[in-house]
Amino acid sequence: MKILTTVKRVVDPDAKVRLNSDNSGLVTEGLEAKMNAFDQYGVEEAIKLKEAHGGEVIVVSIGDSAGTKEIRTALAMGGDRGVLVTADMSEIDPKGVADLLAAVIEREAPDIVLMGKLSVDSENNQVGQRVAAKLGWPQATFAFTCEVADGWATVGREVDGGTANVRVKLPAIVTADLRLNEPRYASLPGIMKAKRKPIEELTPDDLGVELEPQLIIQGYSLPPARAAGEIVDDVDSLIDRLQNTAKVL
Amino acid sequence: MSFLVNRRDLRFVLYELLDTASLCERERFAALDKATFEAVLDTAHQLAEDKFASHAHELDENEPTFDGTSVHILPAVKEALDAYVEAGFMAAPFDEELGGMQLPYTISQAAAALFHSANVSTAAYSFLTLAASNLLRAFGDERHKRLFLGPMLEGRFFGTMCLSEPQAGSSLGDIRTKAAPTGDGDYFVTGTKMWISGGEHDLSENIVHLVLAKLPDAPPGVRGISLFVVPKRRVEEDGSVGPLNDVTLAGLNHKMGYRGTVNTVLNFGDAGGCRGWLVGEPHQGLRCMFHMMNEARIGVGLGSAMLGYTGYLHSLEYARERPQGRHVDGKDPAQDQVAIIEHADVRRMLLAQKVYAEGAMALCLYCARLVDDLETSADLQERAQIELLLGVLTPIAKAWPAEYCLDANRLAIQVLGGYGYTRDYPVERFYRDNRLNPIHEGTNGIQAMDLLGRKSLRDGGKGLRALLAQMEPTMAQARKHDRLRPWAVDLAAACARIGEATFAVGAVAASGQTRQALANATAYLHLVGHTVIGWTWLRMAVLAANAPADTTTADADFYAGKLHACQFFFRRELPKTERWAALIVSLDDTPSTMPDGGW
Ligand SMILES: Cc1cc2nc3c(=O)[nH]c(=O)nc-3n(C[C@H](O)[C@H](O)[C@H](O)COP(=O)(O)OP(=O)(O)OC[C@H]3O[C@@H](n4cnc5c(N)ncnc54)[C@H](O)[C@@H]3O)c2cc1C
Numbered sequence: 001m002k003i004l005t006t007v008k009r010v011v012d013p014d015a016k017v018r019l020n021s022d023n024s025g026l027v028t029e030g031l032e033a034k035m036n037a038f039d040q041y042g043v044e045e046a047i048k049l050k051e052a053h054g055g056e057v058i059v060v061s062i063g064d065s066a067g068t069k070e071i072r073t074a075l076a077m078g079g080d081r082g083v084l085v086t087a088d089m090s091e092i093d094p095k096g097v098a099d100l101l102a103a104v105i106e107r108e109a110p111d112i113v114l115m116g117k118l119s120v121d122s123e124n125n126q127v128g129q130r131v132a133a134k135l136g137w138p139q140a141t142f143a144f145t146c147e148v149a150d151g152w153a154t155v156g157r158e159v160d161g162g163t164a165n166v167r168v169k170l171p172a173i174v175t176a177d178l179r180l181n182e183p184r185y186a187s188l189p190g191i192m193k194a195k196r197k198p199i200e201e202l203t204p205d206d207l208g209v210e211l212e213p214q215l216i217i218q219g220y221s222l223p224p225a226r227a228a229g230e231i232v233d234d235v236d237s238l239i240d241r242l243q244n245t246a247k248v249l
Numbered sequence: 250m251s252f253l254v255n256r257r258d259l260r261f262v263l264y265e266l267l268d269t270a271s272l273c274e275r276e277r278f279a280a281l282d283k284a285t286f287e288a289v290l291d292t293a294h295q296l297a298e299d300k301f302a303s304h305a306h307e308l309d310e311n312e313p314t315f316d317g318t319s320v321h322i323l324p325a326v327k328e329a330l331d332a333y334v335e336a337g338f339m340a341a342p343f344d345e346e347l348g349g350m351q352l353p354y355t356i357s358q359a360a361a362a363l364f365h366s367a368n369v370s371t372a373a374y375s376f377l378t379l380a381a382s383n384l385l386r387a388f389g390d391e392r393h394k395r396l397f398l399g400p401m402l403e404g405r406f407f408g409t410m411c412l413s414e415p416q417a418g419s420s421l422g423d424i425r426t427k428a429a430p431t432g433d434g435d436y437f438v439t440g441t442k443m444w445i446s447g448g449e450h451d452l453s454e455n456i457v458h459l460v461l462a463k464l465p466d467a468p469p470g471v472r473g474i475s476l477f478v479v480p481k482r483r484v485e486e487d488g489s490v491g492p493l494n495d496v497t498l499a500g501l502n503h504k505m506g507y508r509g510t511v512n513t514v515l516n517f518g519d520a521g522g523c524r525g526w527l528v529g530e531p532h533q534g535l536r537c538m539f540h541m542m543n544e545a546r547i548g549v550g551l552g553s554a555m556l557g558y559t560g561y562l563h564s565l566e567y568a569r570e571r572p573q574g575r576h577v578d579g580k581d582p583a584q585d586q587v588a589i590i591e592h593a594d595v596r597r598m599l600l601a602q603k604v605y606a607e608g609a610m611a612l613c614l615y616c617a618r619l620v621d622d623l624e625t626s627a628d629l630q631e632r633a634q635i636e637l638l639l640g641v642l643t644p645i646a647k648a649w650p651a652e653y654c655l656d657a658n659r660l661a662i663q664v665l666g667g668y669g670y671t672r673d674y675p676v677e678r679f680y681r682d683n684r685l686n687p688i689h690e691g692t693n694g695i696q697a698m699d700l701l702g703r704k705s706l707r708d709g710g711k712g713l714r715a716l717l718a719q720m721e722p723t724m725a726q727a728r729k730h731d732r733l734r735p736w737a738v739d740l741a742a743a744c745a746r747i748g749e750a751t752f753a754v755g756a757v758a759a760s761g762q763t764r765q766a767l768a769n770a771t772a773y774l775h776l777v778g779h780t781v782i783g784w785t786w787l788r789m790a791v792l793a794a795n796a797p798a799d800t801t802t803a804d805a806d807f808y809a810g811k812l813h814a815c816q817f818f819f820r821r822e823l824p825k826t827e828r829w830a831a832l833i834v835s836l837d838d839t840p841s842t843m844p845d846g847g848w
Binding site (some may be wrong): 012014015016027029030031032069072073076185186187188189190191192194195 | 250251256257280282284285287288289291292295296332335336337338341350352801802803804806807
């Protein structure tokens with residue numbers, strides 16, 4: 001079974017991100033980076049599928065060359081080889097990411113693609129869906145269970161108010177939610193093995209993808225500071241404030 | 250922000266200060282590189298956050314219990330240690346043929362630093378096993394290695410160190426545990442060991458005790474101590490784990506801190522059936538132990554440093570968030586309160602923590618780097634020099650962090666005010682945990698006597714001279730920068746004070762008055778310790794001052810912080826050496842001459 005999984009290098013969610021001086025972007029230099037948490041579930045599931053069905057796990061990342069580090073982490077967890085598409089992430093929108101991934105997927109022709117449901121930095125939650133649409137493949141998003149047999153994947157999905165089960169014909173796109181599994185650590189022997197695993201570097205040109213962002217970020221601002229609270233005298237005035245000032249009743 | 254360590258600082262120490270990456274040019278580490286080191290530390294960091302830090306508070310509140318039959322330990326401890334073993338940390342520093350990764354000691358200590366910060370109590374089980382494994386690797390025979398070391402590196406057996414007894418702690422020459430030949434090549438061990446960390450639990454299939462005991466023909470004192478491996482359960486020739494080996498738990502000690510590490514009183518051979526195997530030569534047990542002492546003591550120092558470090562990061566975060574009061578020159582009650590980090594006195598407490606913790610971590614990792622050099626440097630003359638240097642630095646690397654990073658924890662509590670004194674915040678736990686470090690692995694008082702009596706006075710002070718010589722190039726580099734030049738002068742003055750103090754004490758010792766000579770050993774430890782830490786800060790400041798001008802904002806902030814912290818140390822800490830030196834030179838004997846009836 002050929003399994004493709006994706007990893008994104010993101011700023012450590014515990015780090016304090018600041019706005020730059022003209023509010024046109026975020027200052028991320030000097031902050032620690034990590035693999036997107038949801039991608040860890042995707043990678044873990046990919047490795048489990050390989051352990052159960054045999055085959056190969058290909059780890060794909062898009063971004064600058066620092067991203068080889070996150071690919072190596074996934075290879076240390078048990079992936080077999082990596083593909084890095086080098087691109088400037090500040091000039092690329094979810095559609096661009098999806099176009100690049102779709103191109104890699106067409107080249108690799110995997111049986112299944114496992115991705116994180118979203119990346120914890122921009123939280124767009126679009127890429128898996130866009131890739132599926134672009135390729136005309138079935139998709140199962142927000143997976144918390146995933147069984148593969150006889151050319152089909154049965155996926156339990158977390159949806160508002162409960163869960164849903166879907167069966168998708170392979171090849172398909174599955175995006176991982178956080179209850180899917182417990183990602184393994186990149187073990188020390190795994191790290192040593194990963195050093196010898198190949199990582200191919202490609203550019204958007206190599207893939208024949210023209211990047212035309214459709215989403216342009218105009219600027220950033222911080223949420224307004226919370227105003228101080230107020231102590232009211234009685235229940236009546238509380239109701240009055242809720243109705244007329246806060247307008248929540 | 251991680252509360253375990255500033256990874257930028259750790260990288261600074263590892264690669265800029267200690268050039269750890271260059272170790273990969275040596276044959277032993279040829280398969281490794283900096284990216285591998287960072288990947289190892291990433292795994293350590295994540296594991297430490299997810300599996301160790303996550304239960305540190307709960308473990309402190311739920312110390313191990315003994316119901317008369319077995320010891321119960323919070324299940325999260327086993328889960329964490331299983332994950333640690335699974336990830337390959339137990340075997341990492343060992344040879345590839347033993348299943349290890351031949352990780353440099355410097356990097357395995359950097360990884361250990363993260364586990365210390367996260368949860369010293371849980372991490373202790375693995376560090377004890379590592380220490381015991383190290384001894385068996387160095388002195389065990391083929392059989393010890395096959396039956397015990399192998400399973401320890403696989404994480405199936407855990408280890409302990411059984412030195413202390415109820416009546417013999419600092420004075421190991423007075424131990425009473427005995428070992429008598431059985432006639433089958435092994436020994437019957439009888440006696441009681443006190444304070445044994447990790448002495449009884451169900452975290453592993455078996456526990457391997459390394460026990461100091463005396464053979465029947467033993468000469469008195471420290472020259473008559475031998476080392477034995479004594480498993481909790483017998484191990485058969487085929488490696489299978491057999492019946493219990495008559496090591497019984499007499500009870501648990503209930504401690505101030507480090508509560509998650511079960512601490513035991515163990516009876517060996519109450520029923521006459523406790524068998525042990527001799528490790529190394531008869532009567533050479535303490536020598537074996539001492540061989541490992543450098544590493545064990547550096548490990549204790551690093552543990553202290555990291556408790557100081559995590560306390561610093563916690564109190565820093567708190568100080569940025571806690572609004573309280575207004576600036577002294579703007580007390581308008583209508584104005585918003587300022588965060589306490591704005592107050593000069595709070596900044597003093599934060600800076601003191603920073604210089605203690607970052608300085609101590611850098612010193613301990615430097616010592617770890619020296620251990621790597623001692624083992625792998627191609628230059629034999631350099632190795633001899635390093636051995637001398639490590640000899641003087643080890644008591645400092647153990648005792649200075651234990652003293653000053655404990656003080657850092659006191660300051661962390663102070664920054665949090667009343668909240669710091671409650672168990673809702675972790676800083677009081679750090680203090681309680683850290684309070685052990687001046688006591689175990691040779692009390693700080695014993696370290697002071699080791700530094701002055703053995704390392705500085707013996708052999709014409711060769712060790713001390715080697716240390717002072719190391720500081721020269723740093724001072725020369727510092728003199729090239731306007732801001733650093735006065736510090737180079739101050740450091741030279743502190744070195745001169747060490748010379749005078751050592752000379753004064755040496756003269757008394759030479760006249761045969763050893764007791765008088767060593768009476769102010771603790772002041773001497775502070776004097777040399779502060780000078781060494783000052784040197785360490787100056788080394789870091791030189792790197793910061795030489796940093797390329799085109800660094801990013803974050804890097805520029807980082808280096809500016811290093812320079813400012815160095816200034817703090819040189820203006821407020823290093824001057825203390827004057828007072829200690831004066832005391833030593835005066836040969837003051839007030840404590841010794843206190844009349845007995847006057848207490
Ligand atoms: C939590 C904990 C865990 C421990 N774990 C272990 C373990 O796993 N294995 C193990 O073998 N031991 C262990 N120990 C024992 C520890 O190493 C001893 O407590 C330590 O060596 C001191 O011995 P003592 O407690 O008997 O104190 P003492 O030796 O009685 O010392 C009391 C005081 O007298 C001072 N003193 C003693 N002799 C001299 C001297 N000659 N000159 C000047 N001052 C002196 C000491 O500095 C100290 O201040 C542990 C202890 C604790 C508290």
